[in-house]
Amino acid sequence: MSMINEDLQHLLLNYCEPESDLLQQIDRETNLKVLMPRMLSGHYQGRVLSMLSKMISPKKILEIGTFTGYATLCLAEGLSPEGTLYTLDINQELEDMVRKSFAQSPYNDQINYILGDASQSLGQLNEVFDLVFIDADKKNNGTYYDLVFDKIRPGGLIIVDNVLWSGKVLSNQQDKDTKNIITFNDKIAKDTRVEKLILPVRDGLFIIRKK
Secondary structure, eight states: OOSSOHHHHHHHHHTSOOOOHHHHHHHHHHHHHSSSGGGSOOHHHHHHHHHHHHHHOOSEEEEEOOTTSHHHHHHHTTOOTTOEEEEEEOOGGGHHHHHHHHHTSTTGGGEEEEESOHHHHHHTOOOOEEEEEEOSOGGGHHHHHHHHHTTEEEEEEEEEEOSSGGGGGGOSSOOHHHHHHHHHHHHHHTOTTEEEEEEOSTTOEEEEEEO
C-alpha cells in the first residue's frame, strides 16, 4: 500500500522512533490471526499519528475504525493526562484481542472502546474533540466527516486514512471504491472551512485543520 519504494521505506524506519514491544506484538498477532492484516497502520504511519497527537496534546480524541487497536494506541500517546480517547468499531470478533491489548497499555483507563454502527454511536457522543482519525469503511468517509465536523473545536485536526488508495486515484479506469475516494478528496478540497493537505504516508493521510 505504500507509495514509497522498499529501500526508502527501510531508511525512513531507521530514522524514526522505534515501536514499543506492545505495538510489535499487535502487529505480529494481527498478521498471524486476522483477515486483511494490511489494514493495520504499521510502524511508520503509527509514528506519524503519534507525533501529530503529541503536537496538539489533545484532551479528546475520536477514532472511527479501531481494527486491532494499533493506531488507537499510537494516538493515545499524545493524550493529555486527563484526556479521553473514544474508538468506534463494528467488528465484534476482534473485541477480545483489542481489549487484551488495551489492557496491557498505560492508556487503558483513558480509552472508551465502543462497538456498533459508527453513525449511530457518533450521535450518542456529546463531546468536543481536538483530534479525529477516520479509518473505517471508505464509502462513508464523507458521512463520517459531516457527522464529526461540528464536534471538532476550531484548530482541531481531522485525519483521514487511505486517500491515495494504493495509487488508484491516478488511474484512468476507476472502480467504485476508487471513485468514492476521489469524491471524498474533492469534497475536502472544496471545503473552505478547513486547511488541508495530503501526506503521502503509506496509503495517504489527509490532514485537515478546522479554521
